[in-house]
Amino acid sequence: MTVTSSEFTTLHSPTWCPGCGNFGIWLALKEAFARIGVGPSDGLVVYGVGCHGNMYDWMKMYGFVGLHGRTLPVAQGAKLANHTLPIVVVSGDGDGLGEGGNHFLHAAKRNPDLTVMLHDNQLYSLTTGQASPTAKPGFKTKSTPDGVFDAPINPLVLSIASGATFVARAFAGDTPGLIALMVEAINHKGFALLDIMQPCVTFDKEHTYDWYRQRLYKLETEGYVPDNKMKAIEKAMEWGDKIPYGIFYKEQRPTSEDHEPALVSGPLSKQPVGTINLDDVLNEFI
Amino acid sequence: MKESVTWKIGGEAGFGIMSAGTMLSKAFSRIGYHVLTTNEYPSLIRGGLNIITTRLSSQYFESLNKEVNIVVALGKPLIELHKDEFSEGAYIVFDPKDYEWKASDFPKPVVLIPVPLTDIVTQFKGPPVMRNTIAIGASVALLGAPLDSFSEVIKDQFKGKKQAIIDGNIAIAKAGYDYIKEKFGKETAMNLTPATKIEPHLILNASEAVGLGAVKAGLKFAAIYPMTPINALITFLADHAEKLGIVYKQPEDEISGINMALGASTMGVRSMVATSGGGFALMVEAVALAGMTETPVVIDIGMRVGPATGMPTWTEQGELQFVIHSGHGEFARAILAPSDAAEAYEMTIEAFNIADQYQIPVFILTDKYMNESQWCAPLSLFKKEAVIDRGKVVKENELPADGSFKRFRLDVADGVSPRSFPGMKNGVYYANAYEHDEVGHVMDSSAGRIAMATKRMKKFDSMKKDVRPPTVYGDKDADLTFVSWGSSRGPVIDAMTILKGKGISSRLVHYTWMYPFPTAETTQLLGNAKRIIGVEQNSMGQLAALIRENTGIEIKEKILKFDGRPFFPEDIAEKVSGV
Numbered sequence: 074m075t076v077t078s079s080e081f082t083t084l085h086s087p088t089w090c091p092g093c094g095n096f097g098i099w100l101a102l103k104e105a106f107a108r109i110g111v112g113p114s115d116g117l118v119v120y121g122v123g124c125h126g127n128m129y130d131w132m133k134m135y136g137f138v139g140l141h142g143r144t145l146p147v148a149q150g151a152k153l154a155n156h157t158l159p160i161v162v163v164s165g166d167g168d169g170l171g172e173g174g175n176h177f178l179h180a181a182k183r184n185p186d187l188t189v190m191l192h193d194n195q196l197y198s199l200t201t202g203q204a205s206p207t208a209k210p211g212f213k214t215k216s217t218p219d220g221v222f223d224a225p226i227n228p229l230v231l232s233i234a235s236g237a238t239f240v241a242r243a244f245a246g247d248t249p250g251l252i253a254l255m256v257e258a259i260n261h262k263g264f265a266l267l268d269i270m271q272p273c274v275t276f277d278k279e280h281t282y283d284w285y286r287q288r289l290y291k292l293e294t295e296g297y298v299p300d301n302k303m304k305a306i307e308k309a310m311e312w313g314d315k316i317p318y319g320i321f322y323k324e325q326r327p328t329s330e331d332h333e334p335a336l337v338s339g340p341l342s343k344q345p346v347g348t349i350n351l352d353d354v355l356n357e358f359i
Numbered sequence: 360m361k362e363s364v365t366w367k368i369g370g371e372a373g374f375g376i377m378s379a380g381t382m383l384s385k386a387f388s389r390i391g392y393h394v395l396t397t398n399e400y401p402s403l404i405r406g407g408l409n410i411i412t413t414r415l416s417s418q419y420f421e422s423l424n425k426e427v428n429i430v431v432a433l434g435k436p437l438i439e440l441h442k443d444e445f446s447e448g449a450y451i452v453f454d455p456k457d458y459e460w461k462a463s464d465f466p467k468p469v470v471l472i473p474v475p476l477t478d479i480v481t482q483f484k485g486p487p488v489m490r491n492t493i494a495i496g497a498s499v500a501l502l503g504a505p506l507d508s509f510s511e512v513i514k515d516q517f518k519g520k521k522q523a524i525i526d527g528n529i530a531i532a533k534a535g536y537d538y539i540k541e542k543f544g545k546e547t548a549m550n551l552t553p554a555t556k557i558e559p560h561l562i563l564n565a566s567e568a569v570g571l572g573a574v575k576a577g578l579k580f581a582a583i584y585p586m587t588p589i590n591a592l593i594t595f596l597a598d599h600a601e602k603l604g605i606v607y608k609q610p611e612d613e614i615s616g617i618n619m620a621l622g623a624s625t626m627g628v629r630s631m632v633a634t635s636g637g638g639f640a641l642m643v644e645a646v647a648l649a650g651m652t653e654t655p656v657v658i659d660i661g662m663r664v665g666p667a668t669g670m671p672t673w674t675e676q677g678e679l680q681f682v683i684h685s686g687h688g689e690f691a692r693a694i695l696a697p698s699d700a701a702e703a704y705e706m707t708i709e710a711f712n713i714a715d716q717y718q719i720p721v722f723i724l725t726d727k728y729m730n731e732s733q734w735c736a737p738l739s740l741f742k743k744e745a746v747i748d749r750g751k752v753v754k755e756n757e758l759p760a761d762g763s764f765k766r767f768r769l770d771v772a773d774g775v776s777p778r779s780f781p782g783m784k785n786g787v788y789y790a791n792a793y794e795h796d797e798v799g800h801v802m803d804s805s806a807g808r809i810a811m812a813t814k815r816m817k818k819f820d821s822m823k824k825d826v827r828p829p830t831v832y833g834d835k836d837a838d839l840t841f842v843s844w845g846s847s848r849g850p851v852i853d854a855m856t857i858l859k860g861k862g863i864s865s866r867l868v869h870y871t872w873m874y875p876f877p878t879a880e881t882t883q884l885l886g887n888a889k890r891i892i893g894v895e896q897n898s899m900g901q902l903a904a905l906i907r908e909n910t911g912i913e914i915k916e917k918i919l920k921f922d923g924r925p926f927f928p929e930d931i932a933e934k935v936s937g938v
Contacts, residue, residue, distance in 0.1 A: 085800060117781040119622070122792070129789050130800055135781035136789040137625055138799075139618065140648050146582075146615035150622025150630070151781070153606050154580055158626075158782050179611035329608075334601040335579075342627040342780060344604060346577030347747035354571070354599060355741050358561035359389070 076112040078103040085130040094245035094271030098192060099128050101248055102161070105255035106134070109159070116159040119148040121168030124199045124273075125192035128163055142172025145180040148187050149329070155342040156186065156330040159259060165192040170206040170226050177228075181235035181264050183329040188258045188265040191228055192245075194273040195280065202276030209312070212279070228268045229309035233302055233322050238263035240305065242318040244289055245271040246282045250318075257320070263328050270318070285316070292319035299323045360550045363416035365426045366498060368491065369441070370433030372400060372409045375488045380411035382516060383495055384562045384733050386508040387415050391554030394562070396733035397423055397925065402587070402671045408436045413733075415502065417552045422849035425929040428549055429501055431494045432457065433476070438464075445469060450501055450549055452494060472501070472543055474535065483531050492528055496535030501543070503550025506536045559738040565729035566591035566633075568700035568736070569659050572707025573631055574603050575745045578657075580630040582608045582619035587671045588727040589633040589661040613638040617645040621654045625790050627752070627780035629711055633659035636678045637668065643685045646720050650690025652790040653767070653776070653815065655714035655721075655750070657707070662726040664923045673923025674727035676845055676896040680904065682722050683874055691717060691774075691818035693825075694874035696724040696845035700734035702871060708745050713825060715750035717775055717818045724873065726896070728925045729846045751777040758785035765797035769810050774817025819875055827872035828880035837864040838889040839935070842914060844870040844902045846925070847894050853928035854935070861936055870902060878909045885912050893917040894931060 081103045089095045106116070113134045120126040122141035129136040139147045144162045152160050162169075169177055169191055180187070195208040203216035207228065211220040232240050239261040243254045251269070258265040270289070272282050292299070292308070297319070299305060305322035330336055338344070366383065370376050380396040388394050392415050401407040414423050426446045432438045432453040438460060445451070447467045453460055454476040462471055474497050476490040483489070492513075499509045510529045517525045539546075563571070570592050573581070583593050596607040610616040613634050620630040634642065639660050649656050662678045664670035682694055693713050697703040707723055714721040758764050758779065766788030768776045776797075779786025789799025794811060796802040802811070832848075833855050843851050848869050855865045868884050870877075885891060885906070893903040893914040898921040903914040918934050920926055 083800070113787050114782065114784045117626075127801075129791075133787060135787050136791075136799070137622065137652075138789055138791040138793060138801075140644055140792050143614065143618045143645070143648075146610065146618030147622035147625075149608070150580065150582065150619030150624075151626050152622075153608060153619075154623035154626035154628040154630075155780075155782060175611050176615055179615070333606050335604045335606050338604070340626075341579040341604075341606060341623070342782075344579060346579075346629060346749065347575075347745060349574055349577070349603060351571065351575060351741065354574075354602070355561060355738060358563045358567065359385070359559055359738065 076107045076110050078107045080113055081106065081133045083131050083133045087131050088127060089124060090275045092274040093124070094194060094273070095124055095128065095192065097245035097248055097251060098190060098269055098271065099132065101251040101255055102190065103132070104252045105259060108252070108256050109259055111159050116161065117151055119144045119151065119160065119162045121164040121173065123165035123168045123192070123197065125163055125165040126168065142168050143176065144169065145173060145176040149180060149183070149185045152185050152187060152330060153333065153341065155340040156336055157340050160187050161259065162187055162189045163192070164189055166195065166207040166228070167197045167205040170228060174206070177231070178235045181232045181237040184236060184238055184264045184326055185329045186262050188261070189267065190255070191266060191268050192271050193228065193268050194271045194277065196273050196276055198273045198276050202273070214276070227309060228266060229321055230306050232266045233305050233309065237266050238324050238326050239265035239320070240322040241267050241320040243267050243269045244285055244318055245269055246285060254320070261323070263326060288314060288316040289318050290315055292317050292321065360552050361428070361548070362418055362552050363414060363420065363424070364428045364502060364549050364551060365412060365414045365424060366429040366431070367410060367412045367427050368431040368433065368494065369408055369410040369437030372403055372407050374409070374433050375491045376409045376411055376433065379491045379495055380413050381562060381733055382509070382512050383413055383498065385512045386499065387504065388560050388562050388735055389511065390504060390508045391556040392417060392551065393419050393556055394735050395420070395423060397728065398731050400672050408440065410437065415551060417554050421852040422928055423925070424853065425927045429498060431498060433490055433494065442466065448548060450546065452497055454490065470546060472539070472546065474538055479531065479534050479538070483527065483534065485527065485531055489528070489531050492532050493535035496532035497539045500536045500539035501546060501549050503547060506533055560735045561738055561741065562733050562735060563700055564591050564731055564733055565697070565700045565703040565725045566661070567595050568703040569633070569707045569723060569725065570595035571741060572704040573657070573711065574605065576708040576711035577629045577747055578605060578631055578711065579628040580606050580620065580623035581632065582610045582616040583633045584610050584613045584616050584638055586635045586638045588635065588663055588730040589659060591730065592633050592659065613641040614645065617642040617656065617658070620656050621645060621649055621652070624654050624656050625781065631657040631659065633661065635661050635663050636665045636681065639678070639685070644687070647686035647688050647690065648792050649720040650686060650688065650692070650815070651792055653718040654790060655718050657710045657714050657721050657723065659723045659725060661730045662724060670923045672727065674896065674925055675921060675923065676726055676847065676901070678724065679873060679901040682724065683905070690815060691719050691822065692722065692874065693717070693719065693822060694722040694724060696871050696873050698846055698848035698869070698871060699729065701736040701740055703729065704736070704741065706871065712746065712748045716748055717822060718750065718778065719818060724845060726846055751775055753777045753779045753783070753786060755783040755786065758783060760785055762787070764788070766799060767795065767797045767811065769797060769814050771814065773821035774814050775821065822875055826875055826877050828877045829868045829870045829884065831866055831868055831884065833866040834864045835866055837866045839863065839865040840885065840888040840891045841865060841867040841894055842885070842891055842902065842906070843867060843894040844873060847896055850926035850928045850931055851894050854931035857928055857932040858935060863936060873905070876905060876909045881906060882910045882912070885910070891916065892935065894926070896920050896926065
C-alpha cells in the first residue's frame with residue numbers, strides 16, 4: 074500500500090523556532106516512512122523530552138512520549154512485545170546521552186531492531202540553551218559561560234564500541250541525504266544510530282547551517298567502506314575543519330528479538346492470554 | 360513422639376545448605392506433613408553462616424515457632440552462635456571431626472548425636488558438600504519417617520543426571536539414615552505423629568508463587584534487575600521462558616526495567632517488574648509515567664531491611680508508606696500485600712486484572728521472609744481456572760475509519776477509556792507523559808487539565824467495588840483485637856492459638872488490600888474495639904498510620920519488630936499476656 078507523507082499531518086503546527094534543524098528532520102522522517110510504506114498506524118515512534126520530543130504533536134503516528142532520557146527502554150520493551158512493528162526513537166543529545174546514557178550503551182550492545190534519530194545540537198535548547206554531553210570544548214552556553222571544559226561524548230564512537238550494527242552521521246540541512254540515510258537506517262535489521270547534526274538557530278550562533286556546510290563531506294566520496302570497526306572509530310573521531318558524514322559502520326548480527334524463543338511463533342502481543350497449561354511446571358514444585 | 364518438630368541446619372555458605380531445606384520439606388510434604396522453611400544468611404556468596412530452619416508438623420500451622428528440636432551442625436559456628444536457642448531435649452547432630460561437643464557446652468540439657476559425616480563421605484569417595492545429604496538422611500531417621508520419602512526427592516532433584524550420581528546420593532543418604540537406626544535407634548522423641556494432610560502440596564517461595572500467578576494471568580514480558588529478595592522470580596521466569604512463551608529481559612537498571620515493561624504494556628502485553636525498596640526508588644519516576652499514560656503494569660516489591668542498602672538479606676515491612684506515596688503528581692494505584700505464597704499466587708493474578716481494568720500501576724508488596732521461605736500450598740489452588748479481565752480494549756475492526764478514535768476519551772463514568780494498541784488501523788494516539796487531550800496531544804488549558812485529571816482520578820472511586828475488606832480471624836467477639844498486614848499474619852494467628860490456650864480470647868483484623876484503603880470496613884471493624892494491638896514488621900507502625908489517616912482511629916498499642924527477623928508467635932503472645 075502506498076503511503077504519502079501528507080498522511081502524517083495533524084491539526085497541530087510546529088512550535089519550533091523558525092529555521093530550527095528539527096524541521097528538516099521531521100520532514101525527512103515523514104518522507105522516509107512514506108518511502109518504506111509505513112503509515113501512521115503501522116509503526117511506533119518513541120519520543121524523549123527536549124525540542125526534538127515535541128515532534129509528536131505534528132506527526133500523526135502512534136507515539137509514546139516518554140520521560141526524559143528513557144526512550145530506549147520503552148522502545149526495547151515495545152519491540153519485544155511486537156517485533157513485527159517498525160519502531161523509531163526520536164531522541165536528542167541531552168535526552169539520549171545525558172539522562173539516558175546508560176540506556177544508550179546497553180541498547181547498542183543488545184542490538185534490538187530499533188532506529189535512533191539522535192537530534193544532536195550540542196545543547197539543551199528547550200531549557201534555553203545549556204551545554205549537552207556532545208558540546209565541544211570551548212563552546213560558550215548558558216551553563217558554560219567560559220566555554221565547555223569537559224571532553225565531548227562522541228555518539229558514533231560510543232555506539233560502535235558498544236555494539237551498534239548501523240552507525241551513521243547525517244545533517245538536518247541536507248534533506249535528500251537525510252531521507253536516504255533514514256530509509257537505510259530503518260530498513261537495517263538491528264540497532265541503528267543516526268547522529269543528526271542540527272543547528273540551533275536560537276541559542277547557538279556558532280554552529281550554523283553554513284558552519285556545517287563548509288565542513289561536512291560525504292564519506293563515500295573518499296571511497297570509504299563501512300565494514301571495519303577500528304577504521305570506523307578512527308573516522309568517527311575526525312572533527313574540525315572537515316567533518317565526515319554518511320555511514321561509518323554497518324554489520325549484520327542477530328538482534329535481541331532473534332534471540333528470544335518465545336517470539337518464534339509470532340509477536341507476544343498476538344499470543345492468547347490466560348490459556349496456559351501449567352501442569353508440568355507445577356509438578357516441579359511437588 | 361511429637362506433633363511438631365523444628366529442625367535447623369547451619370554451616371558455611373557453599374555447603375549446599377539452602378537446597379537441604381527444600382529437599383527435606385518436599386520429602387515430608389509428600390508424605391502428608393505441613394512444612395515451612397525459612398533461611399537466614401548474610402549477603403555473601405561464600406563463607407558466613409547460612410541457616411535453614413524447617414518446621415514440620417502433622418497439623419496445619421501458620422508460622423515458625425521458637426522451639427528448636429533437631430540441630431544439624433555442619434561446622435562449629437551454628438552451635439557456637441545459636442546454642443542458647445536450642446530447646447531442652449534437642450537432638451544435636453554434629454560431626455566430631457568439626458568439634459567434639461559435650462553436653463556441658465549447652466545451657467539446657469540436650470541429646471548429642473555425633474555422626475561421622477566426613478568419614479562417611481570419605482568412605483563413599485564423595486565431595487564434602489555431600490555431608491548435608493548424609494545429615495538429611497540422619498534427620499529423616501530421627502523424625503521417624505521412611506527413607507523412601509527422601510530418596511524419591513533425590514531422584515527428582517537429580518533428574519537428567521547420570522544414574523550413578525542419583526544412586527550415589529541415595530546410597531550416602533541411606534548411610535546417614537542407617538547410622539542413626541543402628542547407633543541411636545532408641546532416640547524416638549522427635550518422631551513425628553502420623554500425618555494428616557491428604558492432597559498434594561507445592562513447596563515454593565513467594566517469588567515463585569508470584570511467577571506462577573503472573574504466567575497464569577497471561578504475563579508475557581518481565582524486565583527485572585537482579586536484587587535480593589526477588590531473584591528466585593528471575594530464575595523462575597528465565598528458566599521457563601521458552602516453555603511458557605514469555606520474554607524475560609535483564610535490564611541495565613531498574614529505571615530501564617520499568618520503562619521496558621511500560622513499552623511492552625503499551626503494545627498490549629501483560630508486563631511486570633520486581634525489585635526491592637532500593638531498586639524501586641529508581642523506578643519511582645516511571646510509576647508516575649504509568650499513572651499519566653494510563654498504562655497497566657504490575658510491580659512486585661520484595662521488602663527488606665532499609666534504609667539504603669540496609670540489611671539486604673533480612674526481612675521488613677518498611678515500604679508501605681513509600682509505595683503509597685511514590686511517584687510525583689497525583690494518580691490512582693492499587694497496593695496488595697499477600698500474607699504467604701498461596702496468597703501471593705492469587706493476588707498476582709488479581710493484580711494483573713486490576714492493572715488492566717483501571718489502566719494503572721498495581722503493586723504487590725512481598726518481603727524477604729515470604730520470598731525466600733518455602734511454603735506449603737495445595738496443588739488444587741494452582742489448578743483452579745483463573746479469571747482473566749483485560750479491561751477496556753477496542754477491537755481493531757470497530758475503530759472509526761475517519762480517525763476520530765480518542766484513546767483518552769473523557770465521557771467515561773468510571774474514568775477508564777478504551778485502549779488501542781500500536782499497529783491497530785485507525786487507533787493512533789499518543790501515550791504522553793505530558794498532560795494531554797483525548798488523543799494524547801499536549802494540553803495545558805485550565806478546563807482541559809481539570810477534565811483529564813478528574814477523569815483519571817475517578818478510578819479511585821471506581822475501584823471501591825474491588826477493594827478487599829480486611830479478613831477477620833479468631834473470635835469475632837473478643838475484647839482483644841490484633842491488626843496486621845502481609846506476612847505478619849502467620850505469627851499472629853499462631854500467637855492467638857497460644858493465647859487461647861492461656862484462656863485469652865482474641866481476633867485478628869488482617870489487611871491484604873492496602874490501597875485504596877478499605878475505610879468504611881475498617882471503621883466498622885475497629886470503631887468499637889476495646890483493645891487494639893498493631894503488629895507490624897517496621898519501627899513506625901505504617902499500617903497504624905494509614906488507619907489513623909483514613910479513619911481517625913488511633914492504635915496506641917503496637918508490637919513492632921525491625922531487626923530483620925520474622926516474628927515468633929511466642930514473643931507476640933508473651934508481650935500480650937505479660938502486659
